[in-house]
Amino acid sequence: MSADDGRALHENVVRIERRVHTWNCVTVIDVEEHTRGEVLHALVNDEETGVAMALEEVGGVTEPRLEPDRACMLDHRPNHMTLVPKGMPLWGHGAKDLHYSRYALLLFDLDALEARFEEDFDARMFARPRLRFTDDRIHALVRMLINIPDRDASMTLLGDSLTSAVFALLSRENERGPAGTKLSCHALRLVESYIRDQLPRRIELRELAELAQMSQWHFSRGFKASTGLSPYQWQLTKRLERVKELLLRSDAPLNVIAKATGFCNATHLIRAFERRTGEAPAVWRRDGK
Template structure:
């Protein structure tokens, strides 16, 4: 989805820039708000449960309110979060705000219930929670917000991160357990499937269903077994696929990118250099094709 610059702005808000992407029944909005002075505006999602996370604030502290003119009873903390059930009104307030960046995760509860199965705890999403903090969730949301919009292989990464956020919210008082390892036959079944499906984008639930596990349990078990996440494993295989094409032919990078699932040649170059330390052209020259 393209970046949206909003026109109908609350008082003292100069601009709002909103970027949205959706994975696994969760819409992730990365919102940048510029303001001059006091801000008070409505944040009502009648049909969706959502989590808001304060990622950065300049010039004043932000405050979630359940009532327009009633201050939040909990003290401010950096990177505070608010979990708001569907239909519940939330107000965003700040006395002298210049800039705020925050993430909003909008949950499709029915879809998540079907997809996450044992990881779903409905009671955790029925009561509001204001100004709480969870460093694990913050890390996952920052990673979600940083996924490039042109990343053609972001499905597995986005699915994994959103499943992790949802699992942590479902059991906020439990420490995440170390993922149990997959059996060797399970690793083979999953990795062979991912390799056979290249370069198609694969959803996390496809892989979890192959061996009858929930998404979050599978994701942790896969990493415990292989040392990398499913997304990282798939990305490494796509880079290997690029290398094979570079060695076997002189086709231009744009065609290589299309054949291996990258959005364009620039996306391919950035990813290839990050994974191999060289640009595709330099790697091709060094490895024998002149």
């Protein structure tokens, strides 16, 4: 239960309204709360991994608390967010002069998300609390989510896409990085050419970072900023493009194609191909796509 669902309201809560949606293993609760006087109540319980995001604060400010009687020591920031891992409850405090607040709660089914995102999932990012941080990109995505009309099944894909983007951003600490972290055009061309030329071979991140003359950490962020993909995802895209060429231009069996494109075996190739295209390689080849 979250945002006091099914429980008596705090005595200073005049009215509370909630809208609940679930997309892509993420439950999004849009809460509007009208108050009179100081308020303190639970937001996320210890059985959930969740994020609380302040959207509007009128008359005063809201504050996240990991313990109900201990104030947050971090400075207030508009549209602040707090992430709490499973096993740690989150309390919301409203100052006595606050009379209206709107906030979003995002509750994550981490087991299902880990199975879905696989290599893009890093459980460490959800294993410790993060208080009063901000990210304009996440804020914009959540705003779009809560504006999706109730019971509009035609917008399911939009909800899935937005929640996936929120989860991806939360999964990568310091994703924003300092200004100017994109790779130079020369470095990007060099790295992309190297990945294509070395396609059948497994490439280590160290090799690519050395080509760009950057640390592995800064290279990874710079490559993602430049291409929109991680180095692994970009390489996987090129592998699958080559797989498609070989499927159409040859009658080579899948184990041969897998070896030629850098997959460890035919099973690995089939799994990756189906995830990306929604079809088995044999079906794709038969239909001549």
